[in-house]
Amino acid sequence: MRSRTAAPPPRPVTRKRRGKQAVTVHDVAKIAGVSIITVSRALNNPSVVSPETLARVQAAVAKTSYVPNLMAGGLRSARSRLVVALVPTIITPLFASAIDALTRSLEAEGYQLMVGQIGYSHSREDRLLEAIIGRRPDGIVLTGVMHSEQGRKRLIASGIPVVETWDFTQTPIDMLVGFSHDAVGYQVCEYLAGRGRKRLALIGADDERAKRRKEGFLRAAKKLGLREPLVHFVAAPATHASGREGLAEVLKKHADIDAVFGSSDTVAMGVMTEARARGIAVPKSLAVIGFGDVDFSASLEPALSTVRIDGAELGRIAAQFIVESAEGTRVKKRVVDIGFEIVERAST
Amino acid sequence: MRSRTAAPPPRPVTRKRRGKQAVTVHDVAKIAGVSIITVSRALNNPSVVSPETLARVQAAVAKTSYVPNLMAGGLRSARSRLVVALVPTIITPLFASAIDALTRSLEAEGYQLMVGQIGYSHSREDRLLEAIIGRRPDGIVLTGVMHSEQGRKRLIASGIPVVETWDFTQTPIDMLVGFSHDAVGYQVCEYLAGRGRKRLALIGADDERAKRRKEGFLRAAKKLGLREPLVHFVAAPATHASGREGLAEVLKKHADIDAVFGSSDTVAMGVMTEARARGIAVPKSLAVIGFGDVDFSASLEPALSTVRIDGAELGRIAAQFIVESAEGTRVKKRVVDIGFEIVERAST
């Protein structure tokens, strides 16, 4: 007995338990015959406890099916080990390989990725951001989202490391891994011109990045002395149907269009479908190129030319940025351009 | 001064702050001139505080950009207000509308949805489950995943409410909203037979649900006196390319196949692509029907017949199950069959 007048009261046996879940460090410690801090160390830093102690703790963990409460750990350590990725919608096949690589890379370092869909509208953004910041993630990865000034301010104010991806902006919030959409547009135009195409059109979504591709595309066309390309934009997200309608609209204005750059492979597929329905031969009469090189692009008939981004590499770099920031390492190179590649297939 | 020998020491002014983030209830309370519990009430239960107090707290919150730490709140209240949805992969368009409805319904009740991808392999399942249970979510929604016995046991042991979706099993873990895949297979077979098709094939992924559709499909074929349908299954997830290859393989065995049921609309699209490449007319020589009624199905050429599931309704019901469980309401009807609908379009 120490200097306190009374021993601390034992933990009440009657405390509420939510089902069988509420196994705590205390239960494990008791069974293993050690203190709670030793249980914590055995789990988080096993090399500093003796082999026998480790074994006893592990046996107790197994016996009780103990799963540490990460809210408690995160609260005390100010390290949630949670990373949130924000995407426009959960289904965009474009981001699949990047999200996948991000998940795996973070997992290898002991972090978990959770995905939140922010939608293309800005209305829910504020509430969602609050809910996310409230969880105190160790990092946030933005994938093709968040361009409201208020949202940006809120993120900066939160002090949470932020990695923007799939883009290359002049004013990154924090860290960035992406590529220049302007350059994509420019080079795709050059590529189509190099294949002998002269009367171009651009079809797809009106999101920020597509708009920047448009600018590069139009600039290149001007420089190359081509007729100004027709632009048909619809509200994001653009679909297969958008591609079909887009081609129909574009042909109304100029029946002589000989090449289309779609804002995604899905849109480009829609363009090809509409062309076929109208008896327009691809690529003979109309060249079609997409963006993203997704799952189905290579196996379409004709196979779809497209722009490929190394999503896996992008995901790995984003993970590295987050982990280094969370570990307190100074991330030196905070902006990475991963480039892109034009993939030539039968459709052009 | 009360009976303690010394006043509690003031909160140290030097405590570490992570950036500007570490605004706490204490900071807000100080500025508003109230106690921390009043701040908590103003935020969570505003009707019980006086209008003037409420206004002062709200002003202080705005001034400090305070975002409550949900880890702390969740730890104390044993209510994380977090729901986790587990999907095979983040991109499956099939689940998009359900995830979307789930997100919105939960949000309306003050819960957040986070999506975790479990993959089709079972190798990462255990670690992922531990990471999820560790966050103490108020509910878990399973979407076309989790059939390892160990995983099921672990979930049951956790005591967390679980809703299984997109399926109708004999032994639900807890709650369930789905439909019978066996019935889908049976009725699709009847439908194709009703359209005069006699030599059927099934192409797609080998996941649990597709296998059950197969069983219904084969049973119906037998009952109707049709030749036993050819089955070509590939490892999940099946792609557009799987559909192309599948048709090629099936035709090697029986060149006279006159109808194909794909395990997803993407697979069915691949089947149509391969048919076109081979000069096989759809639907004249070959009827094709898919599963899921996704985004692009209606705008393909020919438009794709398919099986539609009301994903939005499914998502809403799943959200209701979780919220009622979390609020302590006894959920009476714990199993809901939402059925399905065969959508006839040009491809059949």
Added chain:
DNA sequence: CTGAAAGCGCTTACAG
């Protein structure tokens, strides 16, 4: 309508 105290389940110093 408002507040002081206690405690959720961990991990961080600090000590030995």
Added chain:
DNA sequence: CTGAAAGCGCTTACAG
């Protein structure tokens, strides 16, 4: 290598 105490930032009783 191991442990007792303190505290992360909230919310829950309990009291007035």
